[in-house]
Amino acid sequence: MQVDMPVGLVADLDARWNEPHRRHHDARHRDEMLSALDVLAASGEEFDVRPVVLATWFHDAVYEVFGEDNEGASARLAADLLTADDPDVAEVVRLVELTRTHDPSSDDRNGAVLSDADLWILGADPARYREYVDAVRDEYQAVPDDLFRNGRAQVLRDLLSHDHLYVTATARRLWEADARRNVAAEIVELTSG
Numbered sequence: 001m002q003v004d005m006p007v008g009l010v011a012d013l014d015a016r017w018n019e020p021h022r023r024h025h026d027a028r029h030r031d032e033m034l035s036a037l038d039v040l041a042a043s044g045e046e047f048d049v050r051p052v053v054l055a056t057w058f059h060d061a062v063y064e065v066f067g068e069d070n071e072g073a074s075a076r077l078a079a080d081l082l083t084a085d086d087p088d089v090a091e092v093v094r095l096v097e098l099t100r101t102h103d104p105s106s107d108d109r110n111g112a113v114l115s116d117a118d119l120w121i122l123g124a125d126p127a128r129y130r131e132y133v134d135a136v137r138d139e140y141q142a143v144p145d146d147l148f149r150n151g152r153a154q155v156l157r158d159l160l161s162h163d164h165l166y167v168t169a170t171a172r173r174l175w176e177a178d179a180r181r182n183v184a185a186e187i188v189e190l191t192s193g
Helices: 008-015 027-042 048-057 069-081 089-098 109-118 126-139 145-160 169-191
Strands: none
Touching: 008 027, 008 048, 027 109, 027 169, 048 069, 048 089, 048 109, 069 089, 109 126, 109 169, 126 169, 145 169
């Protein structure tokens, strides 16, 4: 899914998404999110395409592995790089901030599809999920194994504690069962030593 963007903006954001320290939070992740948005739209999920696509491009535009406010910095970047008269700038900034929690309100259709697209990877086929797991570990290579395993397992347990991993009916139907299987299997792997 694409929208018209100035060439200079695309080049700036593309350079950011291709920074060498990125392993999962890279251009592949962004492009898979855009593909997930296509799936959600084709399945009947309604949302405002332009701000959601722009938020996808901006949501991890600033990414430091140990950054304390990547989402806030990415939202500020969106506010700085989109023109002041852009009718979607406030919505893009709001959506980028929302990726901090992935917890949109029940009537937030833009937030719902963005959140679901961002978490699409959890429901990927096992081989792609394995690549994702390895990429996340690579991003956190400075963290000792024991600390990483414990921390990652807790994050995954927290995810599984929710009634649903996804917000939209389409994402739940298409990805929820596979995501729960993938995440549960990773927890077993992390905790089995």
